[in-house]
Amino acid sequence: MTEYIQLRQNTPETATDRIQAEIFQRALERKKMESAFEITKREEQLRLIMNALPARLAYLDQNGNYLFANLSYSNWIGLSREKLFGKHISAVIKAEDYEFARTFVERALKGETVEFDQSINYETEGPRDVTVQYIPDVTGQDQVRGFVIVVTDVTEHRKRVAERERLLSNEKAAIEASKLKSEFLATMSHEIRTPINGVIGMTGLLLDTDLSSEQRDYADTIRSSADTLLTLINDILDFSKVEAGKMDLERVDFDLELLIQETIKSLAHSAHHKNLSLQIE
Numbered sequence: 001m002t003e004y005i006q007l008r009q010n011t012p013e014t015a016t017d018r019i020q021a022e023i024f025q026r027a028l029e030r031k032k033m034e035s036a037f038e039i040t041k042r043e044e045q046l047r048l049i050m051n052a053l054p055a056r057l058a059y060l061d062q063n064g065n066y067l068f069a070n071l072s073y074s075n076w077i078g079l080s081r082e083k084l085f086g087k088h089i090s091a092v093i094k095a096e097d098y099e100f101a102r103t104f105v106e107r108a109l110k111g112e113t114v115e116f117d118q119s120i121n122y123e124t125e126g127p128r129d130v131t132v133q134y135i136p137d138v139t140g141q142d143q144v145r146g147f148v149i150v151v152t153d154v155t156e157h158r159k160r161v162a163e164r165e166r167l168l169s170n171e172k173a174a175i176e177a178s179k180l181k182s183e184f185l186a187t188m189s190h191e192i193r194t195p196i197n198g199v200i201g202m203t204g205l206l207l208d209t210d211l212s213s214e215q216r217d218y219a220d221t222i223r224s225s226a227d228t229l230l231t232l233i234n235d236i237l238d239f240s241k242v243e244a245g246k247m248d249l250e251r252v253d254f255d256l257e258l259l260i261q262e263t264i265k266s267l268a269h270s271a272h273h274k275n276l277s278l279q280i281e
Helices: 002-052 071-077 095-108 155-207 213-244 256-273
Strands: 056-061 066-069 114-122 126-138 144-153
Touching: 056 071, 066 071, 071 144, 095 114, 095 126, 126 155, 155 213, 213 256
Parallel strands: none
Antiparallel strands: 056 066, 056 144, 114 126, 126 144
């Protein structure tokens, strides 16, 4: 009787347990499938992002073997990612490049982040300047599992920097040349003005003496020409002021007819020697 009751009590519980176990198993499998799908989806997203980056990225394990490379890196190296996988870095890059980088690889595998510049000559692209970073992948127990390679082509950037520096240098040279020219003009104008003032002064004294009308006319022409030359010298100084941004404009009244007459008088001698006649109409 006791056995019958025990069997009767156990039978429903066993069936329920089986149903619950099956439901749990199916839910677990579905969860695993969803997790696997989510992981795959995220891996695809990460792969898409990594391949879209212009930087050349790769991951090497603690033995220096390739486990990952993005599209930019594999195109740069000239090997597909499938062919890169599992290969040692020394078997992928040129021997002289590996000899140059080997010390940095050893430092990265010891947990040190390193960065260095390198000039690499490629058959298709020619010489290119690159900046290379080795970033170690360190666990919580300070174990190095591998390192990430980041290669950035800085050739065009350095060309732009060099061109900008050249332009700045040319600009500085032009400014310095303009400054020297202005100083030269100011000095020469001052040196020329001194004898011109002497000519004007002596002509004024000459005009104070007894002169014939013809001699007085000649002396007036000399003084007028000297005054004109002095005005031109002052204009040269004004030009220097314009370049220095110190030009001041002023309004001055003048007699246009008198100015034209004096101009013609100063040119009459040269015109006469060329058999030309200057007239005011």
